[in-house]
Amino acid sequence: MAFSVSSMEMVPYIPDDPVAAEAEILAGIRRGDDAAFNLLVRWHCGRMYAVAKRILRDDAEAQDATQEAFTMAYKAIARFDGRSKLSTWLHRITVNAALMRLRKTKRLREVSIEDTQPKFDDTGHRRDVGPAWKQTAQDEALATERAGKVHEAIAQLPDSYREVIMLRDIQQLDTDQTAEALGIKSGAVKTRLHRARLALRELLDPYMAGEATW
Amino acid sequence: MITCKECIEFLDDYIAGDVSPAALENFEKHLALCPPCRDFIESYRKTIEETRCACSEPDEQVGCDDVPPTLISAIIESRKLDREPDA
Numbered sequence: 697m698a699f700s701v702s703s704m705e706m707v708p709y710i711p712d713d714p715v716a717a718e719a720e721i722l723a724g725i726r727r728g729d730d731a732a733f734n735l736l737v738r739w740h741c742g743r744m745y746a747v748a749k750r751i752l753r754d755d756a757e758a759q760d761a762t763q764e765a766f767t768m769a770y771k772a773i774a775r776f777d778g779r780s781k782l783s784t785w786l787h788r789i790t791v792n793a794a795l796m797r798l799r800k801t802k803r804l805r806e807v808s809i810e811d812t813q814p815k816f817d818d819t820g821h822r823r824d825v826g827p828a829w830k831q832t833a834q835d836e837a838l839a840t841e842r843a844g845k846v847h848e849a850i851a852q853l854p855d856s857y858r859e860v861i862m863l864r865d866i867q868q869l870d871t872d873q874t875a876e877a878l879g880i881k882s883g884a885v886k887t888r889l890h891r892a893r894l895a896l897r898e899l900l901d902p903y904m905a906g907e908a909t910w
Numbered sequence: 911m912i913t914c915k916e917c918i919e920f921l922d923d924y925i926a927g928d929v930s931p932a933a934l935e936n937f938e939k940h941l942a943l944c945p946p947c948r949d950f951i952e953s954y955r956k957t958i959e960e961t962r963c964a965c966s967e968p969d970e971q972v973g974c975d976d977v978p979p980t981l982i983s984a985i986i987e988s989r990k991l992d993r994e995p996d997a
């Protein structure tokens with residue numbers, strides 16, 4: 697199959713038949729057809745850039761993250777098995793690339809999962825009980841601020857925990873699908889997910905309980 | 911009566927509705943008597959919700975009109991450069 701010359705134009709591409717277009721583009725990329733890769737970029741770049749911008753809030757950083765995401769996607773495309781939509785797979789890669797860039801630009805340190813788990817005394821009571829979380833406002837500005845705190849928290853998770861959060865809580869795969877995608881046992885997915893959520897809760901606690909000093 | 915530690919250890923199962931009726935009863939008994947655990951569950955749920963919101967996939971058409979053309983060409987060019995060494 698040959699792509700038209702116009703595929704070289706640097707304008708967004710919106711296929712009439714996304715399912716057929718996806719199959720053709722994947723097949724094209726796998727046989728090394730540059731025009732197919734160009735179409736993939738023109739089709740998905742806008743959404744990926746929008747996601748990266750939402751996380752990084754800086755046009756130049758977001759452009760770099762989008763470019764990195766495409767590089768990663770290109771290298772991994774042979775392993776894309778078509779079980780999820782291509783756009784969903786690209787979304788995951790983009791979020792990861794943007795979070796890793798956020799980690800760098802904000803100099804965030806990876807947290808120790810152990811340190812971010814709740815602590816209990818000998819009688820099984822929690823040691824560090826703080827104030828309850830406040831109701832979150834619908835206010836657009838606050839929602840953006842809150843999302844920023846969440847991005848920073850996820851960026852601080854160790855890779856193996858962030859992966860599970862991505863698949864289970866963000867892309868909402870079930871435990872078995874996640875286990876299969878990551879090549880680990882379902883039990884490990886469950887444990888990591890719970891510990892990752894507890895870590896995120898702990899990282900967000902100062903802000904959400906309204907004692908924010910950050 | 912279960913402890914706060916046991917309550918929090920199995921929070922994910924409880925939230926997913928993945929517990930036996932007996933365990934559920936123990937859970938709810940504990941929660942009825944333990945405000946800190948009630949707050950904790952609320953914050954755990956909120957964490958899941960905020961995580962999903964902050965990183966959700968945008969609608970199909972988002973960003974289509976907002977791509978810098980230089981970005982598209984930069985990505986396409988960088989692919990070509992990547993490949994140059996073994997070309």
Ligand SMILES: [Zn+2]
Binds near residue numbers: 946
């Ligand atoms: Zn309790």
